[in-house]
Each structure stands twice: as structure tokens, then as C-alpha cells.
Amino acid sequence: MARQGGVVSLLLVVLLLGACLPAPAAAGVLLSTLPKALAVTASSKPGQVLHSGVDKLTVTWSLNTTEPAGAGADAAYKKVQVKLCYAPVSQKDRGWRKSNDDLSKDKACQFKVTEQAYAAGPRGSFEYTVARDIPTASYYVRAYALDASGTKVAYGQTGPAAAFDVAGITGIHASIKVAAGVFSAFSVAALAFFFVIENRKKNK
């Protein structure tokens, strides 16, 4: 019983240690604290299907003049980071795409469209060819304004309400289908061959 007793006491020690280990460190920027200072539009119509690798999307952003902060608020904005975010319908039953107010834990906006310098005044825009690794889902566009240190200070989005669809690539090429067919046929044929040959030898 000594060995089993040793296992039990080791278990208790490990359990106590585990309970004492500290939790991970502090959170990031919260989306709810950011002003919605950018007006963002995307060239897609709601419900439109874009094919990845082929179709283009034009994203434009400018300072949102209806916001009380008004002109001058964008003096701190140095860069704009535009991301593609999963619409709620594509987040349902998929916990790995869940939105989180804490932007360091947010998983809804996984794909970067562009990151470029912010010019106060004229509307910024970017023509984005939907990348080949964007999966089939519904998306909307969100743009963050970054200050000189790279921290997010404002944002704007085409909104979860209006989303467009992307049809991703399947990844299946004709060559893969052919190879799969050939290998499978070889496997079955090799088995049949050995079986027949050995049966013949047995009957001789």
C-alpha cells in the first residue's frame, strides 16, 4: 500500500500547488470604452457573395462628423487598421469566433485587411482582394484608429447588422482527387492481388 499511499499524497501536493498558481495577467483595451469616431463603408451590398481570391472589396473610412468629439479629435490618430469580423450568424455555435469586449481576448476579428497611415481630412480607402485563406462565412468590416504607440483609440464598423458573405475556396484540386483515387485503388488491388496469389499457391 506504500506505493499507492505515495501516489495519493503526491496527488494532494500537486492539487494544492495548482490551486496556488496565479491567474494570467491584465486585460487589454475594452471596445465599449472606445469612441465610435470613424465612419466606415464597404463597397459590398448586404447579402452579396464575394469569392475569395477573386472578388474585390473597397473599404473607405473617414472621421465621423456626427460624433460630439468633432473635428480635431483625430490629431492623435496615426494609423488605421482595418479588419474583417465574423457576423453574429457565423459566430453561432462556434465558440472559437466569440466576440469579447476585451480586445485582447476578442476572437471575432481575425483577418487583417490593411494597416496604413491615417490622413486627416480626405477619406482613406483601400481596395482589398479577398484573401484565399478567408473561410466561408458572413462578415462585416471594422476599422481601428491607432495612436503613435499602436494602441487602439477609436473605431468604426459597417456594423454587425449589415453583413456580406464570402465563399471560401474548398482547397480541393483536381490533382488531389486523382491522387486519392489512385492510392485507394492501389490499396484494394494490392490486397486482392496478394489474396489471389496466396490462394493459388495454397491450392497447387
Next chain:
Amino acid sequence: MDTEIGAPGSSLHGMTGREPTFAFSTEDAAAASKFDLPVDSEHKAKTIRLFSFANPHMRTFHLSWISFFTCFVSTFAAAPLVPIIRDNLNLTKADIGNAGVASVSGSIFSRLAMGAVCDLLGPRYGCAFLIMLAAPTVFCMSIIDNAAGYIVVRFLIGFSLATFVSCQYWMSTMFNSKIIGTVNGLAAGWGNMGGGATQLIMPLVYDVIRKCGATPFTAWRLAYFVPGSLHILMGILVLTMGQDLPDGNLRSLQKKGDVNKDKFSKVMWYAVTNYRTWIFVLLYGYCMGVELTTDNVIAEYYYDHFNLDLRVSGIIAACFGMANIVARPLGGILSDIGARYWGMRARLWNIWILQTAGGAFCLWLGRASTLPASITAMVLFSFCAQAACGAIFGVTPFVSRRSLGIISGMTGAGGNFGAGLTQLLFFTSSKYSTGTGLEYMGIMIMACTLPVVLVHFPQWGSMLFPANAGASEEHYYSSEWNEEEKSKGLHNASLKFAENSRSERGRRNVVEATTATTPPNNTPEHV
């Protein structure tokens, strides 16, 4: 010339129930010179030399366990790649969970059928047929494009886990019953290791293919050609280099003791009406079953919960399955060591302690919020769960002598059933996260291990109660035969087993041996 009673591995002799019932074995000098290892009268090896590939015994050992390993690799190959596959095929959590359930359910039936196939065609063809006919299903995974296809293909690939049966059957034709326990434990443990190795192999292959320029959605499909090709390679090796019996290939499987071939319905009856069978089916579902479930979910858990990349998640997940290399045999060894002092009661306590500790560590794993704590919990959980698997198969040979084969098969099927059930309950719904699912699984493990307290052998006792006064092993094992069968002497093998099983009394055995008229160690060789 006997190995000492209670030596590690000795508890599992009689594992498949197909061993001959001779009381003695003679040394054949001619055979000794032909074979690399010392052999008995049936030319089965009496020892095992792990690093040899000599024909036929060690070659069979390696071909067999590697085939089983390959099937584990392909059955769980999707698990570390799920973060990529779920985006490519637009899967929901329910789809992923259902596919996991499907991957372990197919083999419940294929394992039952495999026994019959091995009887008809021999283990070599049984193994080769399964592994080569499963290869097309592995290749099919590369060309599916929706959730339904994913679930169906994982179900079909899961059938290949029946190589467990051909592996154990093949070992029993090549290795003597005194070491068959150790041999089968090593083969089962090393085969199960495939579930861990695949978590290392698949992300690595995926990374290499990506570096060669493929997009993620093509790269994972190409990566699946690796397990598929392994299937074909192992199938060809088994056919060209393997043989069914030590003396050559199968002409027709000669069953020793054919005259005494038992009636299936009777064997089934005694298996099903023994309450201990069902307790062990449940128990195995919560050690092997949770091992298979964890193989399916753990890589995705580390990828999502700790934001690690695919390769790192795979490496951590691999540590879980790879622990099988020592953990499962260790469970059997602990069982044998305990039995030497306290007999069967120690074996039952061993199972309870290991499996309950496993459940506690699983609970900790679900709650751990830092990476070091989580990995520690996972490793300890894997050791305990896998050792419990080994420990359970240290007891099942004693539950029944007549129905040993069916009980082993049912226990094995219980493992897969537990895997499917656990995945269905805790890892398919979006209601709770994977971490919470692990917590609940840990609690369920601890709850479902409690029934082992109820297992009582009249002649040896149970966890909480000692043996019944006056009960004997002979009475227990011959109660499986009715008077008519006893009068024909059909129960003689059981009586012989009963005598050898007196070691399960532990130290008490030594005390009684000095007062008995025919002490077990002095039983005459020729009866």
C-alpha cells in the same frame, strides 16, 4: 521452470482464452535451434526481446503493434487539425462533437466482427484486410467538403481500430500464456500511443506542406496522405513479412481442443449474467473512453483556450497520448505488485485509486487557467487514466475463465462506448466550453469509478470486505458449468486455472500453503 506466481505480467495469462490447456510443456531441441527465442511445445515464444526483429515471434510483435499504432494515427489525425478543418468545412461545435463520437463508435461493431474474421482468415489476413480496406477511407478525407462528409468519413476510418483484436489474437498465437499479459499490455499501450503521436505528426506535416506554398485549406488535405500511405505500407509489410503461426502460414486454423469447443450461447450467458462484467465495462468506459475523448478534444482546447499555434498545441496534446508508452504497462505492474501482498483486494484498490485520481486531475485540467498548471494536470491525468486501463485488464482475466474472450471484448467495447457517450454529453453542445466539459468529465469519472467497490469475489473479497469463509476458487470457476458439463469433464481447464489463481489471495496464500495437503507450488507437473 515456472515463473514465480505474482511475477509482473503473470496475472494476465489466459488473456484470450485460446491457449492450450496442457499442464506441462516439453522442450523440442530441434525447435530451439530453429527459433531465435526459447519456445514451448507449440513453438510459442516464452520470452520477449523487444529490440529484435527475428522471425517469427518478434517480427509479428512489431508488425502487429505498429499496424494498431497506424490505425490510431489515422483515426485521430483530424483532431490536431480541427482548427483548420472547421473553417474550411464551416463546421459548428455540434458537427465537431458528432464527428468525434462517430470516430470511436464504428469500432464497437468492427471489434466484435474482427474476432470472427480472425477465426476464419487468421490474424494476418484480418489485420491486412482491415488496414488496407480502411486506406481508401483515409484518402476520402482529403476530398470531402461539408460537415456531413466529415462525420461519415471519420466514422468509416474509426472502423480500423478493430486492429486491436487482430493484434491481441496474433500475439496469443505467437507468445506463451505465461508472458501473454505483458506482451499484450505492451502492444496495447504502444498502439494507443498512436493517438498521441498523431498530434505531433499531423501539425508537423501540415507545416511542411504550408512552407512549400500550399494554402491552409489544401495543406491539411495533403497532410492526410501521410496516414493513408502508412496504411498501405503496413498492409503490404504484414502480407509479405508476417505469418499466422510460428511454423508458417495458415492452411487451415487448427484449433487445439476442438473437441471441447464451447457453445457460443453458453459463453455469452455466463459473461452477461456475471455482474462484475458490467461493472468493468463501465469502468473501462471511464478510463479508455476518456482517453479517446481527450485525444479528440485536447489539441483544439489548447489552441482556443491558451491561443497557442497549431504545432505547439499538437506537441502538448501529444504528451497526453504518448504517456501510454509507460503508463499502461505500469498500471498492470502496480496491480501485480499489489496482488503479491494483498491479492485481489489490492488490484481493486489499485483500480479505484488510479481512476479516481485521474478524475480529480481531469477536473483540475478543466479549471486550470495558467498553461503550466494545465499541462501538469493533463500529464498526471494521462498517467492515471492509462494506468487504470492496464490495471483493469489485470483483473478481467479473473472474472471468468469460461467467458474470458467475450468479457475482454465487451470491456474493450465499453471503452469505445464511454468515449462516444462522454463526447456526446460534454463536447458537442455549445452550452458549455471545452474547459467546462473537461470539469464535468472529471466529476463523471470519479462517480463512475465508485462501482468498483461493489466487485466482490467470494474467495478473495472486495475493496471493503474480506473473503467469505470457506469459499474457494474452484467453486467460483466451476459454477459456470452445469452438472452435465462437469460430468463430461469440460470444466477441467477452469479447475486448473482456479488452482493457479490461488495467488490472488496474497500473503494469505503463503500461510495456507503450509497447512494445505497439496501446496500450490508443489502441484505435480504430470497429473
